[in-house]
Amino acid sequence: MTMPSPDEVEAARTLAGGWTRDQLAAWGVPWPPPKGWRQRLADQWHAAQQEPHRNAAPSGPGGGEKPAAAPGTGVVRVPGPEADWQPATVPPYHVGNNPVSQVSPWQYAASFYRIVAGLTPPLETVAARLRLEVERTWEELGEVDVALFRIQGTEFALSRFAHRQDPHLFVWLNRSQRDIETALDLLLGTLGVGREAVAFIEDQEGDPSGTPG
Known part of the structure; x- marks a missing residue:
């Protein structure tokens, strides 16, 4: 079966603007035609046009090497990290030789939240009560355990530094x-507790950033 070119596909339109079932079957397209079928035909046609060029590519020295790949079709080997590059997740950031500092999903998500309170119950018991999955991630102050969730349309996050003896569980609100x-x-x-579980409520006017200090 010869793959049609994009121009041939376009030229085969009926007066109604579509394609017949027989025409699609001749191109190997099932009926009803799946989404993206024209792009797949175009990709197959372009690949077929490049195949003769790959087969005709000269061998390397000695004639025993594989033909060189056409531009854009070979595998580009990325070198390993430079010897003096520190891991992108390791603080302090912006002081080493690695030009990259990785941002964790929590660092990105935290910009949409603000701290509103601290709770005295530990994260483990709160997560068990709510059947939450706690995720270990990081921010500039170090590793942090986080759970993001929604109650009746209200979006919360709970966070706790993994390696700091901070007695409070931070409550974040969208x-x-x-x-x-x-x-x-x-x-x-929802937790089944009262205000006695609240260690503090953040002064939003005094701390508009909503970040733990």
């Missing part, structure tokens, strides 16, 4: 949620 007291009551009610 910045789009303005009613902090109602959101906190919703979380506590």
